[in-house]
Amino acid sequence: MVCAKKWIFVLAVLMVSFCWYNMRRMALHPSLVFHCNSQLTSSSQFDLLKQDFLHRMLYEKPNVLSPPRSDVLMMTPWFAPIVWNGTYNIDILNTQFHQKNVSIGITIFAIKKYTVFIKTFIETAEKFFMVGYEVNYYVFTDRVGDIPNITLGEGRQLVILEVPSYNRWQEVSMRRMEMIRDHSRQRFVNEVDYLVCVDVDMRFSDDVGVEILSHSFGTLHPGYYAASRTSFTYERRQQSTAYIPTDEGDFYYAGGYFGGTVEEVYKLSNFCHNAMMTDKGNNIEAIWQDESYLNKYFLYHKPTKILSPEYLWDNNYEAPAFLKRRRFVAVPKNHDAIRNKRALRDYSRNK
């Protein structure tokens, strides 16, 4: 009898402390109280998740106390990597991206006489651009008959998109944004995961692979990677939607190389095209056309990855010691033969 009383007492003490504890917990963290019921056993979207894992790979251990590069900035203040040779392991990246089965679209514009650049562009891309992946070359042109027949590797195809040409060269350059936007929503979104949007007057001369891919990416302009904020050639007139004040700006991004997922490229090109149209309505055009609007976009929608000038170089510049590779290089243009007007718009413009 005494024993039973003792147990009833112990039980009562336990119950009181349990209630007290829970009341305190509820008072402090009301949101921590979950009402669990049979839903725990019902199905969930997580049931469909695939367990991706990497296989055994042998490579040098990353060393926390000795970064792979100390001569260049490898990370922005918003934690976007800046892609330089020596900072990544392409084997790890390839394993990850192949597992996701990614496909890549590359957009190029060959309007009027710029069709002459297509052959070298595609031939060199076949050697160096996203080798081993599914690649669609989207060639926008007004001269379909001038696009040469080029034999492509397995999983790679050429898609010719006939588009109108504009009289003013500035408009030819700027309207790329509108066409990329429209085709992103109508076509690209159904065909590829990522888009890479580049100038056509270029050649690949070294590997460009999945290390460049990210949600959204921009590229450091080879003429301005070391420049001060105030000397960036952003649009400085307040009346323009591309306006950037002299006390703002991270980098000067090149108009001839950006990309990301199709959705992100859609948002970017939609912004740039709309901003251009607003300016057009106000009779103003940004100083470096599409490049100025792109720089405005990236200032307030920070890219999640940034490509170093290895990915966009012009041999008119003296190659600095930190430049270990020149992967994508401007093809010298004969301005009088190629362009309708003498207009200096090269990467070497500030030289």
Ligand code: 4GW
């Ligand atoms: C001046 O007479 C011109 S024509 C300036 C650009 C022109 C142009 C540009 C063109 O007649 N046809 C054309 O397809 N484009 C596209 O716009 C082409 O994809 C080219 O790579 C891109 C940007 O022009 P760009 O390469 O001449 O610009 P920069 O010198 O800044 O790389």
Ligand code: MN
């Ligand atoms: Mn160019």
